[in-house]
Amino acid sequence: MDEQARIMQTLGGVNLSGHPGQGGMTLPPPHGHDGTDVDGRKQDIGDILHQIMTITDQSLDEAQAKNRKHGLNCHRMKPALFSVLCEIKEKTGLSIRGAQEEEPPDPQLMRLDNMLLAEGVAGPEKGGGAAAAAAAAAASGGAAGDNSIEHSDYRAKLTQIRQIYHTELEKYEQACNEFTTHVMNLLREQSRTRPISPKEIERMVNIIHRKFSSIQMQLKQSTCEAVMILRSRFLDARRKRRNFSKQATEILNEYFYSHLSNPYPSEEAKEELAKKCSITVSQGVGTTITVSQVSNWFGNKRIRYKKNIGKFQEEANLYAAKTAVNAAHAVAAAVQNSQTNSPTTPNSGGYSAPCYQSDGRIQ
DNA sequence: TCTAATGATTTGAA
């Protein structure tokens, strides 16, 4: 069956009475009720279909020729015919595509949105970055001394990411709106000469929005990655390692060398050492030192001392002498205070040669 | 820029 015959057959079901819902398709009401009018209309349809088929066979330039186009546009049956053609289009290919358009929200996009919201990048700015920084600091369990500096650094970087994200998002939205308007105008313009229904335009707009939202997803993804990198840098204590102050190291070394026979401080001793070392902070030196840092320090010291006793010998002698001098001073003070008390052995808290257990542990 | 020192983390054993 050729194209013109098929269209004619389709139009055979047109409700020419002008009452919608009976024949499925609606045409403008007839001018009269006599058979001549119906014959005239059939003639009209045949005429306009002939024009369309002629244009179809022509080149674009020929088809665009003003008189032909104008003639077609001004034909009194044109709106009815376009309405029919729109319905045919709706009921064929587009309806199949339409069924696929009802997609559930993308879980990946939802995840990204939630994360950006939680990190304070998306949504209203209400100190989300600060909260995230505080949470990160709490999770890191690190020293609190320079947390405020770290927080402001983290906040500044997060704000930067937030700004870039919003600027880019705005750009995408603007571009999307501009493109949508452009396409809508184009389709509206085209709808004068092609059967394009508003529904079809709406569908096209949805397609454009989906395309742009997939671009937005890339932006969200890269923003999330940037936040994760920033977070990991903030959380990784190794990256913000600070050497202990000289005073703190001296306190720890003094304890280590004076307890060289058993350099395993108890929990109480560790707390005491951490407290002592942290006092230096109040004197404007270094950062606070936690009990776990003291544990790390002793762990490192034991293994490094054991690995290279020779290298640490000088240091050991130095602290032994220091401890001896301190003890002597203490004794002298004690003697001065109480002539009756006999002095204790000066070396009792001093250096003692290490010995190792069979399993390798320092004894 | 290279390297040693050093604080932190990971892994496996007790």
Added chain:
DNA sequence: TTCAAATCATTAGA
């Protein structure tokens, strides 16, 4: 859980 040992990552000095 604690510790030893290995390793990582950063700092500081030459």
